[in-house]
Amino acid sequence: MNPFLNPKITMPFIKNYFLEPGRIQRMNSKQIKQYRTKALRKMVSYAYTVPVYRKKYKEAGITPKDIKKIEDIKKLPFISRTDLKEVFPDGVVPKNFDIKKGQVICTGGTTSKYCCQSGSEPVCTYTNHSTLLRSIIISKREYNYFNLDLRKTKVAHIGNFNPYKFDEVYKENIIENAKIFFSFKNQLNMHASRNTHTFIKKLEKFNPEIIISYPSIFQDISYLKRKGYGEKIQPKLLFVGGAMLDEYTRKYVESALKCRMLNIYSSCESGANIAFECLKGNWHIHSDFFHIEAVDKDMQTVEPGERGQLVITRLYGGGTPIIRYTGMEDWVTLGGGKKCSCGLKNPIFDKPVEGRVASNIILPDGKKIPPSQFLDVANVLVELNTFKVKKFQIIQEEVDEIDIFLVIDNDLRSKEPSFEKIAKKIKKAYADKIGSKININVKETDEIKSDPKTGKPEPILISRVNYDKCDLT
Numbered sequence: 001m002n003p004f005l006n007p008k009i010t011m012p013f014i015k016n017y018f019l020e021p022g023r024i025q026r027m028n029s030k031q032i033k034q035y036r037t038k039a040l041r042k043m044v045s046y047a048y049t050v051p052v053y054r055k056k057y058k059e060a061g062i063t064p065k066d067i068k069k070i071e072d073i074k075k076l077p078f079i080s081r082t083d084l085k086e087v088f089p090d091g092v093v094p095k096n097f098d099i100k101k102g103q104v105i106c107t108g109g110t111t112s113k114y115c116c117q118s119g120s121e122p123v124c125t126y127t128n129h130s131t132l133l134r135s136i137i138i139s140k141r142e143y144n145y146f147n148l149d150l151r152k153t154k155v156a157h158i159g160n161f162n163p164y165k166f167d168e169v170y171k172e173n174i175i176e177n178a179k180i181f182f183s184f185k186n187q188l189n190m191h192a193s194r195n196t197h198t199f200i201k202k203l204e205k206f207n208p209e210i211i212i213s214y215p216s217i218f219q220d221i222s223y224l225k226r227k228g229y230g231e232k233i234q235p236k237l238l239f240v241g242g243a244m245l246d247e248y249t250r251k252y253v254e255s256a257l258k259c260r261m262l263n264i265y266s267s268c269e270s271g272a273n274i275a276f277e278c279l280k281g282n283w284h285i286h287s288d289f290f291h292i293e294a295v296d297k298d299m300q301t302v303e304p305g306e307r308g309q310l311v312i313t314r315l316y317g318g319g320t321p322i323i324r325y326t327g328m329e330d331w332v333t334l335g336g337g338k339k340c341s342c343g344l345k346n347p348i349f350d351k352p353v354e355g356r357v358a359s360n361i362i363l364p365d366g367k368k369i370p371p372s373q374f375l376d377v378a379n380v381l382v383e384l385n386t387f388k389v390k391k392f393q394i395i396q397e398e399v400d401e402i403d404i405f406l407v408i409d410n411d412l413r414s415k416e417p418s419f420e421k422i423a424k425k426i427k428k429a430y431a432d433k434i435g436s437k438i439n440i441n442v443k444e445t446d447e448i449k450s451d452p453k454t455g456k457p458e459p460i461l462i463s464r465v466n467y468d469k470c471d472l473t
Contacts, residue, residue: 002177003129013133021141023288024345035288037070039315044076047321049094052087053079073291073313073324078299081123081327084320092320093126102126102319103173106164107268107327123327124164126319127271132174134316135272138286142264142276145344146237148210156188156208158199158217159242160456166268192456196220200230207232212239212264215249216391216450216457222256223390223409233257239264239276243459244355244371248378252387265353267328270314275349283353284346289315293324294332304336305350307370309357329357331370355461362399362465364437371461376429377404384422388412393448396463400438402430405445419444 003009024032045064047053056077057063066075084092089099108122136150143150159167167189175184188206190199192214199221203211211218218240224230238253238261245263254261263277274292275285285292294308295301302308310330314322331354340348355371362368377392390407397403404426408419417425423442430440450457 002180003173004177004181009129009133012130013136016134016137017140020137020288021144024286032288033070036291036315037068039288040070040073040291040313041067043313043315043317043321043323046094046318047323049096050321051091051095052083053321053323056083070291073293074301076324078311078324078326079322080325084123084125084327088124089126092124097126097319099126102128103132103169104164105166105169105268105271123269125269125322127169128318129173129177131271131317131319132170134289135170136174138272138289141286142273145278145342148237151182152186153210154186154188154206154208155210155212156190156203156206158190158192158194158211158213161189161191166266166271192217193450196224197229200224200233204230204232207234209236210239211235212241214242214457215240215245215253215460216243216448218253218257218261219249219391222253225256226387226409227411235259237262241266241273243457244353244375244461246375246378246460248381248389248392249460251382255387263352267312269322269325269328270312271317274312275346275353277352278340278342278344280340280342282340282342283349284340284344285348287347291315292332292334294334295326299326304334304338307331307333307351307354310353331355331357331372356459359459359461359463361396361402361461361463363434364399369434374433374461376433377406377426380422380426380429384417384425386412386417386422388415388417388422391448392460393458394461396465399465402438402440404440404442405448406442407447408444 023035027035041064044067048057048064056079060077062075066072093099093102103126104124105127106122106124140150143153157167161168161171171189175187188202188208190202199217218238221230225233235257236259238257238259240261241264245261250261260279263283264273265275265283266273270290272289273286274290275283277283291313293301293311294306295311296308309326310328310332312322312325312328333350335348335350338348338350352372354373359371360368361374374394377394381389388409390409392407393405395403395405406422426442427440448458
């Protein structure tokens with residue numbers, strides 16, 4: 001049965017569609033806190049019916065009655081990727097949840113059925129139609145801020161449409177089923193593994209106002225745009241997610257496509273955008289849909305303004321609840337009540353999200369540097385005021401060896417600055433930052449390949465050093 005023919009799904013969605021986007025702007029701080037508390041208590045009660053959470057809560061001596069205010073969330077134990085993987089599928093949903101009617105969403109790159117059962121790295125969770133629909137409401141809030149019409153604005157999305165990925169699950173369960181009511185002629189979806197020339201042709205024909213994709217995809221499109229392709233592609237706004245956006249890439253893309261490029265922050269586990277970047281450059285958190293915490297290595301809450309590992313709680317939804325979940329493993333810094341001059345009342349991150357904890361650069365003395373703090377190559381390229389580099393990637397193979405790969409635009413090869421000058425300046429920048437105990441090798445490469453299994457672009461920074469096993473001297 002088409003879920004949109006079920007009034008228990010459609011009626012609440014229609015109500016929420018009109019009421020929830022303006023909630024944070026409409027309510028005062030006391031009302032928002034009351035709403036968040038009520039939502040948390042409801043989710044904890046639901047989680048208590050889910051085996052993996054019930055076991056954790058009983059071991060901690062916690063019941064739903066112990067959660068009386070939003071601050072009581074700290075009484076709850078954390079849930080990790082391993083916790084969910086070990087009990088998937090039956091242990092991550094209530095016993096009365098029909099897994100045959102639910103939808104599985106998996107992180108990471110996989111096309112095999114229920115990757116968590118194979119012992120691979122990704123984690124899988126269940127969702128349902130009502131939960132998927134909530135992502136539309138969050139998007140509507142963001143579109144309202146940019147004065148865009150969710151139903152009419154032409155949007156091109158270049159994402160990961162492999163089986164069990166959020167993009168594909170959403171397309172198959174929401175877009176396909178909703179076509180009995182809407183044409184969706186204002187939407188174009190393409191898999192990121194396609195050839196860039198294919199993107200250009202389809203984008204020219206579709207003429208989108210908004211394009212959503214990964215930084216690397218935007219770089220490829222921008223490169224061809226500079227070569228004279230895609231002259232009719234004139235978007236008003238670019239939304240980028242799924243990887244860190246450095247300032248060189250932002251400048252490279254914005255210069256080519258002649259519009260702003262802004263971050264959206266989401267995950268498979270969240271099932272929606274957790275935060276988005278406004279025109280003032282601040283990342284606004286959808287705090288009525290998510291509760292965000294930051295903790296240190298000992299899992300103790302850090303103060304606002306201090307970097308910590310993200311802990312996320314989703315304040316809505318069915319399927320697998322996400323409460324005090326540590327599995328996203330991103331570095332974040334909370335703003336502690338700071339406000340943005342753009343007019344939105346959403347709380348903001350003190351700094352942009354700084355990349356995955358697993359991608360930390362490990363120095364010989366044991367110091368860890370978050371990914372966002374190790375992108376000096378981007379700063380050098382911006383300082384040199386050049387677009388000679390199409391892409392770059394940083395790979396730490398050993399604790400004392402880091403390779404920086406540059407893809408050079410052959411049409412600009414003879415122009416200054418030379419590759420040698422760029423390489424020298426990059427090496428000096430890193431020497432000034434980390435000293436001489438690490439060898440920095442700047443190399444030219446023909447291309448930086450995407451993940452062959454998923455088609456998703458490789459991250460800008462990769463560390464293959466295992467901190468627990470490496471020999472630190």
